[in-house]
Amino acid sequence: MRFRAGVENVTTFFRIMQSVEKLQKKCIIKFTEENMHVICNNDANEGGIQVWSQIKIDSIFNNYRIQSNSNNEITVNLTCEALMGALRSVSTSSGTSNSASGSSYETDEVIIKLAKKNDQAVLNFEITGTTRVGRKVRIGHDVKIEVMKPADVVKLSEPMCPEPDIHVLLPSLQKIRTIVERLRSMSDVLAIRASQSGCLQLSINTESVKVDTEWKNCTIPQMMKESASQDDNADDPPPDPEHLFSVLVSVRSFLKFLSSHVVSTTTIACICQNHCLILYVYIGDVADAGGVLTFYIPAIIDDE
Amino acid sequence: MQATFDAYSLKPFTRALACLSRYGEELCIYASSETLSLFCTNSSKSAYCRFKFNKEFFSKYRVGDPSKGVQDGVVGQLMAKSLLSILKHKTVESTLERCEISIVEGVSAEEAADETQDGLESKLVVRLHCKHSVIKTHKLLLLGSTTLMAPGIPDSSNETLLRIGPRAIRDMIEQFSLPKGAKSDPQLIWTFGETDVEVRSLESSIDTRSRAQLATELTISADEFDLYNLYEAPTTITFHLREFNATITFAEICGLGLDIRFTDSAEPLFIDVEGDNFETLFVISTSQPPGSAAQARLASTGPRKRLREDTPTDSSRFKKPMKVVQSTTDRMSIARDTAPASNRLSSSRQMPPPATPVTPSPGHQHSSHHTLHAPQISASVAPKLSQELPLFLPGSSQLSILDEVALRESGLGIEHMSAEEFNDMFEAHGEEVNIEEVPPNPNSTAQTDRIGGGLEEDAMFTPTQTGDTLSNDEPRAFYPLFED
16 A cells, blocks of 8 residues: 655644544544545543544645555554644644744655554654755654554444534634633533524533523524425424524533634534534635534433 | 852843753752852763852852851752742842852851751851842751762763754754653654764654654754764764753753763763853763663653662663762862763663673773772762662773773772672662661761662771761761861
């Protein structure tokens, strides 16, 4: 199997890994001809959270070449921290202009390729850059990986979910994060509710404290329902715009999802009442469909 | 000793203390008539740091009392963090007008009625004169020390000298994502070639067995160095980063360049940083380049401070560890700060005493002065010596012919010992000591004599070392601290 690509957009790649790193130590990356999938489906994850993502290779790589016996797909298991370490030395520090953070070298080129060193499969990163004074510098990183067997790859499957009850465009994840961080110390369970009228609520309810945070005028994207016959819909009464669909999730796992705020431009939350919460975090412009990270958070069934 | 400095000088002084506290816990102060030195060694004796402030650094500087007979210098030991926390306090920087540091020698037993300790109970008094006539006085207990650690002078014939700005070297090190945390002690391997410098992380070869997930390698032009006098290309050295980072941080904050000197891969690294009326020396030991898998294992798992109990049980296959410093009670040598010790031993931080003596290679030129017999291993504080790497090892590859002669002269018969016998010496040593209570007299060196790993002690002292030595300068087989 062969894999080689130039990494055009290191920052995005780095931010994707940042979003995922908080969930799991190791993650699975599947490279196909068209897409890169980042998968975290460890059962031991906090609150059962899973991430399945699909990113168009064009949004990150250039000169992408892949070849393998299993349909030109390569699936590897690696440590998030190691991959981030390799990417960190490249990613130019955005935001803070402090030269202490981020790379102090101007990066010219980053090449990622599959390699084998000492009988160990690695993802090799070759970075050529220039120092402050204009001299050439070369940095090489080897990230230890485990190539997954085709049999295991087949077993990877996204969780099954029913049709969501409601979709809502979330406000800025930064802001939500600030609030949920406060809630974390007060409760383990968070209720997320949304209504067709554009109301979004995040609340906790414990013996000692009850906190409700409400956003009004959120966009409710209308998802096209395919094949559901028009007749059926016409018979049903129009859904009550004020009705709140809710789901209970673990605060900690929701917070882990919120660590993707670094990469998201748009996020759509889909509530499957009493079943799960699905969050689509779009990377780049939604229209471009550069990539989407999908978070699945199972609901906590409240018997009350 | 009395020294006064103003708010302007406070900054470098505090930064020096911060750097010192990253090297080691205990700080030694040595005040001579011309300079004030602060130095410390880390717990595994693999790194040494010394700041020497000229008297011009201070607005007022006085050592000794002419009327009573001038003392050559004052020595004391204290916890670096204590002094640092006093000077680094958030209000100090903005309100300080001047700072007076003085060392008050201990009074004799009769005068200090409530003190059970005797004699040399010295105090370091820090008096901060702040705005609005506020005077804050801090008194810190200063432990007298019988042992002063000092590094050997490097032999300059095969020395490589490099000069680099702190930013450039910081940039290089930043490329390596190294595990952070108190337990981690990352190392980097530096290979200096004719035109290029290559830096690799220690686990640079990931294989199926190693636990490291990431290996990094950096290649940069030698032009990054302002001065690049390489003795021989290529030269490879390996050392731990923890103290090196402290040094770079200090240089970066003060905006000073680093002069790095080293000879070959087994000898320690010397770094000089010179500033306004002060100069600093850092000595960092080098480790053996990665060869044995066992070493890599140790390096990643070894605890920072090695306890006495650990070492004797490790049967080692490594080359012997070497110390960066040797203890010397010769205060003149401290005053010169370039103690001409012959054994320049570089130690590997977490290596146990090796079992197998390694045959010597007569390649090294050492200056002739031996401190083999002279130095006493008795450090003033027991925990410091709980890391008991031997000062030297029989038949080690690092001993020159002269050293070997000294070895034989010492009459210890070490060169004839087998590895077991050698280790047994330590074992027995350890057993003797294990259940010691803390000595009532902090200045007592008896305990530490036993704990220390020096072979000379066995030969020099009778085993009956009582715990109640009353004074540090009781003449023993070592050179007295105070040369009256």
